[in-house]
Amino acid sequence: MSNERFLAYYRLSGGKHEAFRKAKDICLEQTVEFPEELVPAGFIRDHVVGRIESFRKTGKDACEARISYACDTTGGELTQLLNVLFGNISIKPGIRLERFTLPKKLLKGFEGPRYGVPGLRRMFKAPRRPLLCTAIKPMGLPASKLAELTFLFGMGGIDIIKDDHGLADQPFASFRERVRLCTRAAREASRRTGRPCVYAPNVTASHPQMVERALFAWREGAGALLLSPGLAGYGIVPYLSCATHLPILAHPAFLGTYVLDPSSGISHHALFGQIARMAGADASIFPNFGGRFSFSKQDCRSIAEGCTDRMGPWNPIFPAPGGGMSLSRVPEMLKFYGQDVLFLIGGGLFKDGPDITANARRFREMVGG
Amino acid sequence: MSNERFLAYYRLSGGKHEAFRKAKDICLEQTVEFPEELVPAGFIRDHVVGRIESFRKTGKDACEARISYACDTTGGELTQLLNVLFGNISIKPGIRLERFTLPKKLLKGFEGPRYGVPGLRRMFKAPRRPLLCTAIKPMGLPASKLAELTFLFGMGGIDIIKDDHGLADQPFASFRERVRLCTRAAREASRRTGRPCVYAPNVTASHPQMVERALFAWREGAGALLLSPGLAGYGIVPYLSCATHLPILAHPAFLGTYVLDPSSGISHHALFGQIARMAGADASIFPNFGGRFSFSKQDCRSIAEGCTDRMGPWNPIFPAPGGGMSLSRVPEMLKFYGQDVLFLIGGGLFKDGPDITANARRFREMVGG
Numbered sequence: 001m002s003n004e005r006f007l008a009y010y011r012l013s014g015g016k017h018e019a020f021r022k023a024k025d026i027c028l029e030q031t032v033e034f035p036e037e038l039v040p041a042g043f044i045r046d047h048v049v050g051r052i053e054s055f056r057k058t059g060k061d062a063c064e065a066r067i068s069y070a071c072d073t074t075g076g077e078l079t080q081l082l083n084v085l086f087g088n089i090s091i092k093p094g095i096r097l098e099r100f101t102l103p104k105k106l107l108k109g110f111e112g113p114r115y116g117v118p119g120l121r122r123m124f125k126a127p128r129r130p131l132l133c134t135a136i137k138p139m140g141l142p143a144s145k146l147a148e149l150t151f152l153f154g155m156g157g158i159d160i161i162k163d164d165h166g167l168a169d170q171p172f173a174s175f176r177e178r179v180r181l182c183t184r185a186a187r188e189a190s191r192r193t194g195r196p197c198v199y200a201p202n203v204t205a206s207h208p209q210m211v212e213r214a215l216f217a218w219r220e221g222a223g224a225l226l227l228s229p230g231l232a233g234y235g236i237v238p239y240l241s242c243a244t245h246l247p248i249l250a251h252p253a254f255l256g257t258y259v260l261d262p263s264s265g266i267s268h269h270a271l272f273g274q275i276a277r278m279a280g281a282d283a284s285i286f287p288n289f290g291g292r293f294s295f296s297k298q299d300c301r302s303i304a305e306g307c308t309d310r311m312g313p314w315n316p317i318f319p320a321p322g323g324g325m326s327l328s329r330v331p332e333m334l335k336f337y338g339q340d341v342l343f344l345i346g347g348g349l350f351k352d353g354p355d356i357t358a359n360a361r362r363f364r365e366m367v368g369g
Numbered sequence: 370m371s372n373e374r375f376l377a378y379y380r381l382s383g384g385k386h387e388a389f390r391k392a393k394d395i396c397l398e399q400t401v402e403f404p405e406e407l408v409p410a411g412f413i414r415d416h417v418v419g420r421i422e423s424f425r426k427t428g429k430d431a432c433e434a435r436i437s438y439a440c441d442t443t444g445g446e447l448t449q450l451l452n453v454l455f456g457n458i459s460i461k462p463g464i465r466l467e468r469f470t471l472p473k474k475l476l477k478g479f480e481g482p483r484y485g486v487p488g489l490r491r492m493f494k495a496p497r498r499p500l501l502c503t504a505i506k507p508m509g510l511p512a513s514k515l516a517e518l519t520f521l522f523g524m525g526g527i528d529i530i531k532d533d534h535g536l537a538d539q540p541f542a543s544f545r546e547r548v549r550l551c552t553r554a555a556r557e558a559s560r561r562t563g564r565p566c567v568y569a570p571n572v573t574a575s576h577p578q579m580v581e582r583a584l585f586a587w588r589e590g591a592g593a594l595l596l597s598p599g600l601a602g603y604g605i606v607p608y609l610s611c612a613t614h615l616p617i618l619a620h621p622a623f624l625g626t627y628v629l630d631p632s633s634g635i636s637h638h639a640l641f642g643q644i645a646r647m648a649g650a651d652a653s654i655f656p657n658f659g660g661r662f663s664f665s666k667q668d669c670r671s672i673a674e675g676c677t678d679r680m681g682p683w684n685p686i687f688p689a690p691g692g693g694m695s696l697s698r699v700p701e702m703l704k705f706y707g708q709d710v711l712f713l714i715g716g717g718l719f720k721d722g723p724d725i726t727a728n729a730r731r732f733r734e735m736v737g738g
Contacts, residue, residue, distance in 0.1 A: 075540070079573055083535060090624060093629050138417070139400055164402055168452075171444070205448055206608065232602050
């Protein structure tokens, strides 16, 4: 057992008195889940129960509590760490997990991102420029059509051509057929252009299909995996990364509710930045500001920081803004995100005219590729 | 491919005009994720895209849309069904998934609960009375102490003695030692009382540890499994049920945010009722009204209905209200839930005096056991 502790920062709604009561409640709820008066004195009360390390008023109706927990409460496990950070208190209104910091010992127990920014830059021979990603769609096309799109995007110089996150194993385009044809199409485009280009199938599924699909994709030569941790669970990410050595793109499906209400849930920074990275994603997809979702510039900035701020020995990962983007937005996004970004333009690349290879090429030229 | 469709009911914020725009947006966002004008005519536009089946104003600032999706969009898979129901639109404010209905063909593709109410009633030789559950705690106790508690609760006639959901594989009480000692303790209590009594370890973990722990628990003779789908993913539930044939108790940790804001997320009914049941949980734990959480009577009623309303061939499952309950609340809860309920009293059973076997016995007597 160890004395080390990690820190979680919570935004608590209410005046000082009410918010402090919430902070004290979190200390019990997230650890011993036991009436305070019955918590055994000594080790459990002093060490296992959460501890308020600081508390301050941050606004008219909000306070911030910094609460430390014994690293031992997590058992060194991702799912239990998430549980200590936000398990039961997810059910209580007026508590938002803003961010967390982990001591080295705890960080080391998680693999973190296998590639992240430096690894993907090497893989795509792109030492400086942003990486480019698009999605094959719409659902309902046969696998052969999706493979054709993959090829056309690849010829235009897109680095990662991913499944739309709703492509699973539907009768329109079964997983295996799609993966066979699309990996081949990406490889062929790469051979012709002389540039790396990979296909990233969506492997989100139930157990054990998710593992089977990831391994199948790896054997067929897919170059990355797309998955939605909100549906698949975060706990599968390190395993898939380890089993396939493929880069992982995390998709935000089913997770949005956590960030919508600024007084509860989990912050953009922690959810799409820190947690995605901790689980081992190499890029974290999220809806860009000004698209068809509602994230603000500040939300997006905080995600990018969660992806790239120093976090022990872990590589920074690519923030991957998408969701209703178009080529016309690229200059603004370049200015906002800088070079360490993976641009995801899906439907928008189709909108720019019928020649999608030409559209993709323009995309590539805009980022200096 | 089939023409069958399933139905989702959404609550949409805003006046008629705004809400109808949201409904139209959902039809695209949840399926083709493609600009409307580019959706190919014919099969994809007519069949794959969601369809507004009805739309009505339900309040001053709210409407209800009934949207149908092709069953084929789900590929017959749990994770993809959840994705179609609420994946990307989780990121959009003012949309709440209220409930859904699945045609027989789609229902049949999911196992549903293996035991549910009739199966657990047989298992615990309790043809009519509510089932009783408690939790061993607090975190920080060694395995031997947790086993002692298991035994004492078992002697008092508790049916299911579960891990506190925060017990994982911590150094205080490793998973394997805890499971070995607690299964033995429950068995010994059962032998002495002549009544069925089982221990339910928490198997929530990352992959592949979760499967390993469930199988270990099964081999050691555990009688049920506890897991938190918000951390583990729903897609593991059918597998664990199938691999161990043990009843599954679903815990709400990390899921609370979905239900907190009545204008977004997922309804109590759909999340803790329908979805838990669809995934194959045999009992769904949730915080009772009037405890240390904030669910209303109506919320709890709607969960109980989601657990027990007719849903194709699936067994009803036990609603399992808990969270700050005490013996004094039992008569009120009996009146509210009737007999088809699994009462979960954790910390509250410790509060009633130092003899926890006596407390458990009183609990049992109160439900007519």
